[in-house]
Amino acid sequence: MELRQLTDRVFYSMHNKEADRPVLGYINGQKYSLMVDSGNSKKHVELFNEAINNEGLRKPDIISITHWHWDHTFGMHAVEGITIAHKKTNDKLAEIAKWKWTDSEMKKRLEAKVEIEFADTCIRKEYPLLSEIRVTTSDISYDGNMEIDLGDIVVELRHIVSPHSEDCIFIFIPQERVLFIGDAVGVDYYNNCYLDKDKLRSLITAIEEFDFDICVMGHAEPVSKLDILNIISSLLDR
Ligand SMILES: [Zn+2]
Numbered sequence: 001m002e003l004r005q006l007t008d009r010v011f012y013s014m015h016n017k018e019a020d021r022p023v024l025g026y027i028n029g030q031k032y033s034l035m036v037d038s039g040n041s042k043k044h045v046e047l048f049n050e051a052i053n054n055e056g057l058r059k060p061d062i063i064s065i066t067h068w069h070w071d072h073t074f075g076m077h078a079v080e081g082i083t084i085a086h087k088k089t090n091d092k093l094a095e096i097a098k099w100k101w102t103d104s105e106m107k108k109r110l111e112a113k114v115e116i117e118f119a120d121t122c123i124r125k126e127y128p129l130l131s132e133i134r135v136t137t138s139d140i141s142y143d144g145n146m147e148i149d150l151g152d153i154v155v156e157l158r159h160i161v162s163p164h165s166e167d168c169i170f171i172f173i174p175q176e177r178v179l180f181i182g183d184a185v186g187v188d189y190y191n192n193c194y195l196d197k198d199k200l201r202s203l204i205t206a207i208e209e210f211d212f213d214i215c216v217m218g219h220a221e222p223v224s225k226l227d228i229l230n231i232i233s234s235l236l237d238r
Pocket of ligand 1: 165
């Protein structure tokens with residue numbers, strides 16, 4: 001896995017469509033380092049740790065989750081630092097932690113429309129052995145927003161309104177002018193791919209208020225502030 005440097009202190013690894021592995025971020029503070037999302041499996045976490053080690057960076061001390069979807073959270077049990085998620089994310093993860101990971105139970109969840117086809121297919125690709133799936137809640141949870149001082153750099157966690165999921169948060173690094181938005185710009189896969197345009201408009205307002213140059217999405221190349229606003233506007237016209 002390749003680690004790319006965005007700014008002096010911010011790095012990321014690219015997404016991988018094969019088993020829907022999302023972008024993972026890394027913010028290198030003097031005192032602590034923070035990882036954006038925990039990846040979709042132990043393997044994904046191991047590849048990321050290998051990539052940051054190759055760059056001479058230390059393993060993440062803190063892991064912050066952007067939203068509950070499996071591809072962003074199923075690696076949580078395998079990270080070594082402290083995990084932080086929004087209360088809404090944790091509530092959902094607590095529910096999923098009770099699920100059984102057998103072929104028949106997964107099929108039942110598809111029939112009951114608790115799970116979606118796309119996630120089911122990708123989970124089966126990532127986990128040839130379904131019994132290896134471990135779902136956990138985070139060590140720390142918060143409601144609203146949170147600020148973390150990594151030493152000489154501050155990271156802001158901001159809960160925002162998104163059409164993708166109720167629990168989406170942004171991870172903003174003002175000093176580096178970078179905004180991680182996870183999958184916030186996207187349809188709700190768990191509601192027939194519904195695109196709530198009111199929520200999309202709220203999202204535009206939220207993004208406009210952040211002072212940043214680079215926007216990092218969960219499953220695409222980083223883009224400029226202007227580009228992300230144009231992408232959302234084009235979705236509004238759809
Ligand atoms: Zn998602």
